Amino acid sequence: MYYTHLEDYVQQFYTRLGIINPTLLNFEEIAFRMGLKVFYWEEKSQALFIDGRYYIFLNKNQSPQQQWQDFCHELSHVLFHIGDQFHMYPLFREYQEYKANNFMYHACIPTFMLEKLSINNHTPQIILQLQQIFNVEYDFAYRRLTQYSNKLIMQRMHNMTTLNMR
Template sequence: MINTFFWSESSQALFTDNTGLLFLIESLTPQQQWQDFCHELYHVLLHTRHQGRMSPLFREYQENKANNFMYHACIPSFMLDELEQSDSNALTVHHVQQLFNVEYDFAVKRLEQYINNKQFF
């Protein structure tokens, strides 16, 4: 089970027994909360250790993995594929931002990832 709470501190994920706890900053915009939720969800689903007790390089690795997950969870590739197939003009930053309820810069970065990945395959 995963419980989500809103508070004034920084967003984070904690574990207790078999329950994941997500704490999101209440003052963020809905878009920022959604992005933070996906980032912290990765920690709950795939990490089990307290980051304060691990090496800085491993903590950085975990954060990079959580950030990558965040972009793909907020804006899944299979959904971008569907948009591209139905209307290539739908892959504009503004349209993706509105459709997936993310911030503008977030949509820019995710579309860059998507387009770069398509060029390699």
């Protein structure tokens, strides 16, 4: 399977941190290995840059699954984005949020870990299994599995087209 740039980045990022299996995928472990501070509060989750350091603030009233998903979203802002979203053009803010959401799906359920599971169907049992393995919500696991399955289908179609052209 070929990887997108994002999938490559996520695999390299986690490998550099020594996170190579789903049991190590949790925000406390990642934050610790990055030297990133995480705080809990009543407000919406967000990443802040204060005095030369990044901090992630997670809503303390959310489920552990929602906090993990939010952490990965906010981690994208830490890794890739600059600027105060409150003072940027709305379309650019929307673009950053779109990118952070895409990163979130790949960071919570990385392709390199997903493909080791040899998933070959899209049943509710498989989705529940992904939900448990990667500590995400059911709808989140469903959407990520759909992304992954669609990519596999597109690769098969591309490979068939390439073979037919020879």
